[in-house]
Amino acid sequence: VPFEGSYERFRHVINHELVHVFQFDILFGSRLGSVMQSEFMMSVPLWVMEGLAEFESLNWDSETESYLRDAVINNRLIPIQTLNYVYGYAVYKEGQSIYKFISETYGRKKMGELFHTLKQKKDLEKALKSTIGLSIDQLNREWSKSLKKRYWPLYDKKDELDLIARKLTDHKKLGNAYNISPSISPDGTKIAFLTDKEEYTEILIISAINGEILKKIARATQSATFENLHILRPGISWSRDGNKIAFSAKSGKGDVIYIADAEHG
Template identity: 30%
Template sequence: MRCLAWVALGWLLMASAADGQGFGRNKVQYAEFAWRKMETEHFDVYFFAEEEELAAYAAQMAERQFADLEKKFAHTVQRRVPLVVYSSHIYFQQTNIIPNLLPEGVAGFTEYLKGRVALPLSGSLPEFERVLHHELIHVFTFDRIARVLAQHGVLDFRPAPLWFSEGLAEYWSSEPNSLGDMIVRDALFARRLVSIAEMYRIYGTFQMYKEGESICHFMAARHGADVFEQLFANWWRGETFGEIFAIATGESLDKFDQAWQYHLHKRHLPAIADRDPPSELATARTQRGFNIKPEIVPGDSSAFYHFRNDQGYTQIVRTRRDGSEPEVVVEGERLPVFESLHPLSTRLAASPDGKWLAFAAKSRGRDHLYIWD
């Protein structure tokens, strides 16, 4: 990719189910923000008045992480980094930093035309800190590559493949966790694990992030913790990542790919050898769309409620267990009254008698709690 204005979007959990640039959708800006600026040694932090406490926290975390990344990259970013913080995802979705519509699965982004980082508070300060760390790794990655290319007179920019840049950001911003293991193990068990050579098949998906993280873990274990520093130092010497990897490690990327997959088989297959996939043990109750977060009504064995994303729009549906056509209870993302049903961050709740259904939804720029009869 030769254009410098590409964007690293975080956690695209529903990229394939709900295209953020769907037909007929516009980015609506409900509020006029009176921006303020807070300066630190390396950052210009932009916020609005009500967010001053969050901005101060973000500034402190950013400086701490900047010092950590200077050591890991053996490099410093000499320009000032614009950091834009939002107190909620609803405000974040109104950003005009980039024109793209931002799905709820996007936890932050880094745009490289002006080098700005933007992220909202999701309600969890540890998660906010992790996402900030993730995005700053993108800032350092881009700057490190650009600097080494310029130092050696290479005029065309050679970006890292997305699986590597996102995998490295995941690897350095968080500790190994059960979620990442689950994603990779499930892909392996279901025969959906994608090799490095075919990573384009899952481009931009959550699986790509977690496979990239797994690859970076294995890369450090196989070639040493300084392997990433060696890759960046030799970035100018090859035109493709495969060439750069071979120069930096002495191993072909194809051979490394095979070794990584063999490692995953040895690690995960024994753990699932005596287990069966859900398709062998149960009957699928949903057939259409992307279905998540079922809510079973106590005492009602005939049906259940859940979110369904069908053709890019989220609905609340009631699915009967006899296999008949599901009933659409609430149509989301088509009218201002239900702009978003928040399927990733909330869940449904049914009353014990099944007469009432509670859910949260975004309407005209604010979140509301609805009780549905």
């Protein structure tokens, strides 16, 4: 079980993994040893497993709220029918939201009933129909409708970004996938952030005035020093005078806090 230094996140991870223990026990019981060879296991969508583990260990949190709000307002919500064949972050967060909807609409006990019924019928569509009376298509329609009712009113209240702000980075021009986890210098003139520019995760410092790249601080995976820069929680921080930045990275068997010169790297 990974420990990142935060006991609160550690509690979440332990509870998350314990949910998986109970899930596998319900679905496979004493046949747990043959789970990976089971065709049934391969047919259970990842969101069914990971979504419940997230919901039971977190219930609801600001990270998931932010993700769902952005997905709905920007029309990026992945339908359940497609989510069945998706892997990655969306599976965890959207799955968590689906279970929240089931719990609030049909009662918390229905989540456990779903797994017991899934064991019997070995088919998600049939299990959902038997448990909450909805097909996958119907569940997707009702779930997405509830999210739209929740988040669409917020769209009317927000300002259009291109009217109140100016984009400093463009991942399409850079040819990368993300520019995330920004940290602004104390004087507001520089921004340090994570990017996957040139196929490697890097920490860059750019001008907060015009977006010019000022310095590359670190690049992951090229040495044991920076094996992993923790994409979601890099913990980038500036010194009070703005001359240094601190960040965490996986190095060897554990994590290390690095302090780098913001001017010379």
